[in-house]
Amino acid sequence: MNTQVRIQANNVSFTYEDAPSPALSQVEFEVREGEFIAVLGHNGSGKSTLAKLLNALYLPTEGRILVCGFDTGKEENIWEVRRRAGMIFQNPDNQIVATVVKEDVAFGLENLGVPTEEMYPRVESALSAVQMNRYADSAPHLLSGGQKQRVAVAGILAMEPSVIIADEATAMLDPSGRREVLETVRSLNRNKGITVVWITHFMEEAAQADRILVVSDGKIVVSGTPREVFEDIDRIRDLHLDVPRMTALAAELRKEGMPLREGILTVEEMAEEVERLCPLKSAT
Amino acid sequence: MLTNLTMGQYYPVDSLVHRLDPRIKLVLTLAFIVSVFLVNSLPGYLLIVGFIFLAARKARVPFRLLLKSIRPLRMILIFTFVLNLFFTAGDQVLLEFWVIRITSESLRQAVFYSLRLVFLVLGTSLLTLTTSPVALSDGLELLLGPLKKIRFPAHELAMMMTIALRFIPTLLDETDRIMKAQMARGADFESGNLIARARAMVPLLVPLFVSAFRRAGDLAMAMESRCYHGGEGRTRFRVLKITRMDWNACLTVVLLIVLIILERTFVPASFPF
Numbered sequence: 001m002n003t004q005v006r007i008q009a010n011n012v013s014f015t016y017e018d019a020p021s022p023a024l025s026q027v028e029f030e031v032r033e034g035e036f037i038a039v040l041g042h043n044g045s046g047k048s049t050l051a052k053l054l055n056a057l058y059l060p061t062e063g064r065i066l067v068c069g070f071d072t073g074k075e076e077n078i079w080e081v082r083r084r085a086g087m088i089f090q091n092p093d094n095q096i097v098a099t100v101v102k103e104d105v106a107f108g109l110e111n112l113g114v115p116t117e118e119m120y121p122r123v124e125s126a127l128s129a130v131q132m133n134r135y136a137d138s139a140p141h142l143l144s145g146g147q148k149q150r151v152a153v154a155g156i157l158a159m160e161p162s163v164i165i166a167d168e169a170t171a172m173l174d175p176s177g178r179r180e181v182l183e184t185v186r187s188l189n190r191n192k193g194i195t196v197v198w199i200t201h202f203m204e205e206a207a208q209a210d211r212i213l214v215v216s217d218g219k220i221v222v223s224g225t226p227r228e229v230f231e232d233i234d235r236i237r238d239l240h241l242d243v244p245r246m247t248a249l250a251a252e253l254r255k256e257g258m259p260l261r262e263g264i265l266t267v268e269e270m271a272e273e274v275e276r277l278c279p280l281k282s283a284t
Numbered sequence: 285m286l287t288n289l290t291m292g293q294y295y296p297v298d299s300l301v302h303r304l305d306p307r308i309k310l311v312l313t314l315a316f317i318v319s320v321f322l323v324n325s326l327p328g329y330l331l332i333v334g335f336i337f338l339a340a341r342k343a344r345v346p347f348r349l350l351l352k353s354i355r356p357l358r359m360i361l362i363f364t365f366v367l368n369l370f371f372t373a374g375d376q377v378l379l380e381f382w383v384i385r386i387t388s389e390s391l392r393q394a395v396f397y398s399l400r401l402v403f404l405v406l407g408t409s410l411l412t413l414t415t416s417p418v419a420l421s422d423g424l425e426l427l428l429g430p431l432k433k434i435r436f437p438a439h440e441l442a443m444m445m446t447i448a449l450r451f452i453p454t455l456l457d458e459t460d461r462i463m464k465a466q467m468a469r470g471a472d473f474e475s476g477n478l479i480a481r482a483r484a485m486v487p488l489l490v491p492l493f494v495s496a497f498r499r500a501g502d503l504a505m506a507m508e509s510r511c512y513h514g515g516e517g518r519t520r521f522r523v524l525k526i527t528r529m530d531w532n533a534c535l536t537v538v539l540l541i542v543l544i545i546l547e548r549t550f551v552p553a554s555f556p557f
Contacts, residue, residue, distance in 0.1 A: 052505075055509050057505055057508060057509055079511050079513070082508075082509055082510070082511050083511055086509070086510070087506075087509045089502065089505070089506055089509075091499075091502055093454050093499070094498075094499045094502035094503050094506065095502065095503065095506035096450065097446070097447065097450060097503070097506075097507060098446065098450060099418055099446065099449050099450045100418075102521075103521055103522065106521035107507075107510055107512075107521075108510040108511055109519070109521070110518050110519055110520060110521055111510060111511040111512045111513065111518060112511055113517045113518060113519050114519055115519060116519055116520060116521065116523050119519070119521050123521070139453075140450070141450075141453040141454055141457070155510065156510070159510070159511070
């Protein structure tokens, strides 16, 4: 086997204290090295709970989660798990600790007890990987939302993780900030082979993933490639989720009798398909 | 405006005093306070004034800015002066009418006590004007470090200070936002008497507190997920180094104290004033 399993969830259930029903029940999945996985779900579906379980912030009530081979349920593994699976949270303001960008990036390293002289190059390369090195000496509150999230990514990157978990990291950003953060994380996924678990409720973001897990009422109800998942439009709508706009448009057009192919996700694919069906005649 | 508030009193210029190690500056400020209490004659006070003047020059802090730091203290100063003037016993009466009796001893005491207060404030202001809050909390953490043995939470205090500094601008922004939102709904923060205005603050403070608590919860989780587990086994990104300049500053303060002690021993206390 040449691709390692990074995250393995075996029959995981989680119930909040005093909650009548479990937030997650019997979840089972696997994430392999270098994969970009999107976890989709509407509010209260349990997707955030899932993120916190992957980082040992919550421990499964039942079942077991292995992160890079470490069982999150074992006390002695907590720091190993958190170092290997870094987490970005939703609110950009509430995850920056220090008053200067570079010091915030160093926060995780300080916690791990990395020697000071080793910190400087690691902070620098983490900041340049997210293209924030120009802001190394800035005060975080003067940055835009997208920039703050990139600083948060750098803070995790400095710890040299194998997995990045983004818990709705783009939910509070404007469209350009959203693109900026997703692009940053995708390039880390492609260029550094960092495995990504991208939790979101934006379909357009999920459409860019290698694989999608759809969570509803604490269960994984659909999983597969974006094409497979969005194929069954009615099912996705039943789960109170949207399909990407182009997929919906293609379905409408097919209903009207246009023989578009299945599995169109992006504007580019749609344009290509339309072009194929009705080629533009040259003017002469 | 918001950035100014974060930095508190800090006067950001590059100077000899700004570059001193915060630990040294803290210790020297303490030594200075002690030396102010050692002084009890005019020549001694002249020494202190000279030292403050020199330090302010080296720190490139405008003297006017330094003097401004006394303003919030003016009521206490007047109180101290008047109290000492009227209620110190003495023989050489300068002025006497009704129940008031001013003697030369009481005048002397009143002036000196007030001067002491002024110098205390000037000395500590010089520290806060030349040391950023972050450096200050760093210095405090390291100085109080040895007290960890008796379970004094030095690291936790410094961390709390850093987080407070980090969140002041964020919460100010939020206050501004909530205020505008409430004003758009007809809230009035400006008119009415004191009680009415205090009551008007309730719809501002409640959401602010709720959000501060939510932020605290979020931040705690983010810190934990980045492996924060207290001060134990933690290394530091910012390293403090004691340089030659620091030793020179120490020597200057030692010199000041020696001069003051010499002055106390050899100049008679009854010297003109």
